[in-house]
Structures are given as structure tokens and as C-alpha cells.
Amino acid sequence: MKINDFKLERYFAKHEFTAKYLFSSSDCDGYELKYLLENASKDEMDLWEGIKLGYTESEGNPLLREAILQYYKIKTIENVVVASPxxxxxxxxxxxxxxEDHVITISxxxxxxxxxVKSINCELSYWKPNPENWKFNIADLEKLIRKNTKxxxxxFPHNPTGSYLTRGELDEIVSIAKKHxxxxxxxxxxxxxIIDDLAELPPISDIYExxxxxxxxxxxxxxxxLRIGWLVAQDTNFLRKVVAFKDYLSICNSAPSEILSIIALNNIDKFLPQNLIKIRKNVKLFSEFVGKHPIISSFIPPQTGSTSFVKLNIENSVLEFSNQLVEKTGIMTIPSEMYEYPGKYIRVGFGRNNFPEVLEILDNYLKTIKPAHSNT
Ligand SMILES: Cc1ncc(COP(=O)(O)O)c(C=O)c1O
Structure with a gap:
């Protein structure tokens, strides 16, 4: 198997731990271990203190799989497998x-x-949104289906645009998938x-076999x-194969990460609301900022997630723009070349506390750059 470099992760690897400011991260600031443990119950602290640092169960700790299930309609741990996302x-x-399969992926x-998908040599089609509002159209998706589509x-929530679907749209996708x-x-x-006041979508595993x-x-x-993720599916046969494949990769998860994930899942109110407050505040600040800078030609505020894809009106390539920005100001951005998406966009991440500070530095820097279509 041959696989191309993961451009975005390679770009992060180059700058993430040397750049002074991260302006494109999709994760919110990482919480401290101390904070997580302060929120643990007595039973959870007993689990933490009793951890044995040996191998763990390859499907994931049963207690963690139970904790995950509180967020799904499915109620047996055989429907859950834990590994890194x-x-x-x-x-x-x-x-x-x-x-020989054809795949449709979001782009x-x-x-x-x-x-x-490319590394498996499948045929691949891209389901793209309307760049005027980042809405994904279901009729466009259906048109992409072929005889060998699998x-x-x-x-959704979508990285990088922050776009979301309505429940009706998700149901339509499920009907299309069922039909084919x-x-x-x-x-x-x-x-x-969820940044805007929108109804939360159910996990797909709750509504489609x-x-x-x-x-x-x-x-x-x-x-x-923590490097902890999980799959939930109704198809336990598929999940058993996932576990068998995992034997060639991580084999099992880190025991401390599993226990810390249990604590987080059981105490979501100590994590999620703070993240949303920060994201909403930063989106508002950025909306005000955009109006002052003709170099930003379009900003469609994200409805969900933690990022947006912001269009620039610049002469240079966005990669050149990002390279110069990090070199001159210490601000790291992700250019759209890392997404293999046409047009001049940068990803902006709203989940960091120092966002207002970074905006001030960016404000001064952008003033020094002339927009591409400018008469001045
Ligand atoms: C859409 C999406 N899927 C998967 C991942 C991988 O998550 P992790 O970095 O925790 O492995 C990311 C990370 O940015 C992501 O944005």
C-alpha cells in the first residue's frame, strides 16, 4: 500500500511547536490533568489511582465503552470499539x-x-458545498452515486467550514443510502x-444499520x-474486524487515557460549555475584525465545530501568505493547499483563549498587505 503524505499534519508538524501563536487549530485549548481529576468522583479517583500500566483490552476498557454508550441509543458495549480517531x-x-469500489467523500x-480511499485505489467523487454559504446540497450528493458506489x-459538524445539516437532510441521506x-x-x-441555535443531529449509528x-x-x-476515539455501529461483525485489524497497529489503548476519558465523558458539563463559550466569543470578535480588512473577501461564520474557511483576496498563493505570516509574526495558519481545495482560503480556529491577542497582531500585519484587486 502506498499513501501520500498527510499534508495538513506535516504542516502542523513543521510549525505547531515552534510558532508562537496557533490561529488554525481545530481543537480547543487542552485542559490540564489537574482540572480533569478535580472533577472526578470518588469512584473515578479510585479507578485512576488503581491503574495498572500493563496492556489493556483491545476493544477498549468495558467501563469506558459503558461511559460512551450514555451518548447513544445503542446499549451494548459490543457496539463500541475504542482506539485513536x-x-x-x-x-x-x-x-x-x-x-473496484466507488466512494463519495465530503470536500x-x-x-x-x-x-x-485513494490509497486503496478506489474511484472517488467529492461532494462539495456552495461556497457562497457552505451549504451541502442533497440533490448534488445523489447525482454522484454510481453503480459501484459502496x-x-x-x-458534520464540518471541518473546516463549520457547516451542518438539518435533521431532515440527514434523514434524506439515510434514505438515499438505504435505497442504494x-x-x-x-x-x-x-x-x-453547536455554535448557532440548531438542533443536534443524532449519531448515524443510532439511525442507520x-x-x-x-x-x-x-x-x-x-x-x-488522550488520543482516544471510538466507533459505534449496529454492525458488530464489522466492529470485530476493526479490533482484529487493530492488532497490527496500536493493539490496545493507554490505560491512563482510558480512565481519564471515562472521567471526561461522565462530566461533559465541565468541558463542553466552556469550549462553546470561547468559540462563540471568538467568532463574534472575528466577525467584527473581518469588516476592517479588505484582504478578507469572505467569512461565513461557522454554525458548528471550531473552525471556518476564510477566503482571502491576495496576489500570492495562500501557502506563501501563511509561510510569510508565521515567519514575520509567529502566527501559524493552515492554507487551503493543505485541503486540496481550489481558491484562496485559510482555516481559522476559534477554540483558543489567546485568540484576541493573536487578532491584534494579525490586525497590524494585514494592514501592511495590499489586497489583490485594489485601486489604492
Ligand atoms: C474531521 C476530523 N476527523 C478526525 C480527526 C482526527 O482526530 P485526532 O486528531 O484526535 O486523531 C480530526 C482532527 O483534526 C478531524 O478534524
Whole structure:
């Protein structure tokens, strides 16, 4: 198997730990271990203090799988497998697909949602939103279906645009999938990060027998360092194969991360509301900022998630823009080249406390740059 570099992760690897300011992160600030433990119950603290640092169960700790189930209608732990999110994505697509299959994936997207499919040599079509409002149109999706289509890959809340679906639209997708007997792999990593006053979508695994839901602690909880994600599906046969594949990768999860994830899942109110307050505040600040800078040609505020895809009106490529920005100001941004998406966009992440400080520095920097179509 040959797989291309994960451009976005390589770009992060280059700058994330040297740049002074991160302006494009999709995760919220990571919570401290101390804070997490302060919120643990007596029983949870007993679990934490009694951890044995040996191998763990490859499906994931049964107590963690129970804790996960409180967020799903499915009620047996056989329907849950725990591993790192990227690993679960990689395994699922490799198990579901063969080279003769056709896949439809959302675009722009987190690169693994297309790159793993490409590495299996499948035919791939992209379901793209309207760039005027980032709305995804269901009729467009249906037009992409072919005789050999096997899978549709979804990601709502959507990284990078913050777009969302209505419940009616999700139900329409499920009907289409049923009609054509397709799998739905739904990357729900930003589940519950709902910025606008919108109804929360159910996990796909609750409403479709061939639906596979992916979620984890990284984004919703601000606990990316735990490296814990999970798949939930009605198809336990598929999940057993995921566990067997995992033997060639991580084999099992880190015991401390599993216990810390139990504490987080049982205490979501100590994590999610704070993240949403921060994201909403930063989106508002950025909305005011945009009007002052003709170089920002379009900002469609995200409805969900923690990021938006912001259009720039610049002469240079966005990669050049981002490289210069990090070099001159220490602010790291992700250019749209990392998303293989045409047009000049940067991803903006709203989940960081120092966002107002970064905006001040960006304000001064952008004043020094002339927009592409400017008479001045
Ligand atoms: C849509 C999406 N899926 C999966 C992941 C992977 O999550 P993690 O970084 O926790 O492995 C990310 C991370 O940015 C993401 O944005």
C-alpha cells in the first residue's frame, strides 16, 4: 500500500511547536490533568489511582465503552470499539473498501477522509458545498452515486467550514443510502460543538444499520492529548474486524487515557460549555475584525465545530501568505493547499483563549498587505 503524505499534519508538524501563536487549530485549548481529576468522583479517583500500566483490552476498557454508550441509543458495549480517531478512520476504510469500489467523500475535508480511499485505489467523487454559504446540497450528493458506489463519507459538524445539516437532510441521506445499499461513515469528531441555535443531529449509528459513527475526546472535550476515539455501529461483525485489524497497529489503548476519558465523558458539563463559550466569543470578535480588512473577501461564520474557511483576496498563493505570516509574526495558519481545495482560503480556529491577542497582531500585519484587486 502506498499513501501520500498527510499534508495538513506535516504542516502542523513543521510549525505547531515552534510558532508562537496557533490561529488554525481545530481543537480547543487542552485542559490540564489537574482540572480533569478535580472533577472526578470518588469512584473515578479510585479507578485512576488503581491503574495498572500493563496492556489493556483491545476493544477498549468495558467501563469506558459503558461511559460512551450514555451518548447513544445503542446499549451494548459490543457496539463500541475504542482506539485513536485517525486509526479508526484508517482501519474502517481499509475494511470496507476494495479497489473496484466507488466512494463519495465530503470536500473540503480532513485529508484522511479522502487520502485513505485513494490509497486503496478506489474511484472517488467529492461532494462539495456552495461556497457562497457552505451549504451541502442533497440533490448534488445523489447525482454522484454510481453503480459501484459502496460508501459515503460524512463529516458534520464540518471541518473546516463549520457547516451542518438539518435533521431532515440527514434523514434524506439515510434514505438515499438505504435505497442504494451504501455504508455511511460519519466522522462526528466535532459532535455537540453547536455554535448557532440548531438542533443536534443524532449519531448515524443510532439511525442507520449500515452507519458507522466516529467520535472522540479531542475536539468536543478539549482533550486531544488522550488520543482516544471510538466507533459505534449496529454492525458488530464489522466492529470485530476493526479490533482484529487493530492488532497490527496500536493493539490496545493507554490505560491512563482510558480512565481519564471515562472521567471526561461522565462530566461533559465541565468541558463542553466552556469550549462553546470561547468559540462563540471568538467568532463574534472575528466577525467584527473581518469588516476592517479588505484582504478578507469572505467569512461565513461557522454554525458548528471550531473552525471556518476564510477566503482571502491576495496576489500570492495562500501557502506563501501563511509561510510569510508565521515567519514575520509567529502566527501559524493552515492554507487551503493543505485541503486540496481550489481558491484562496485559510482555516481559522476559534477554540483558543489567546485568540484576541493573536487578532491584534494579525490586525497590524494585514494592514501592511495590499489586497489583490485594489485601486489604492
Ligand atoms: C474531521 C476530523 N476527523 C478526525 C480527526 C482526527 O482526530 P485526532 O486528531 O484526535 O486523531 C480530526 C482532527 O483534526 C478531524 O478534524
Amino acid at each position: 485517525g486509526e479508526l478512520n484508517f482501519i474502517s476504510l481499509n475494511l470496507l473498501l476494495n479497489s 473540503p475535508s480532513y485529508q484522511s477522509l479522502s487520502e485513505v 460508501l459515503i463519507i460524512l463529516n 445499499d451504501l455504508y455511511l461513515f460519519s466522522d462526528e469528531m466535532y459532535h455537540k460543538l 449500515k452507519g458507522i459513527s466516529l467520535w472522540g475526546t479531542s475536539k468536543t472535550f478539549g482533550l486531544a492529548g
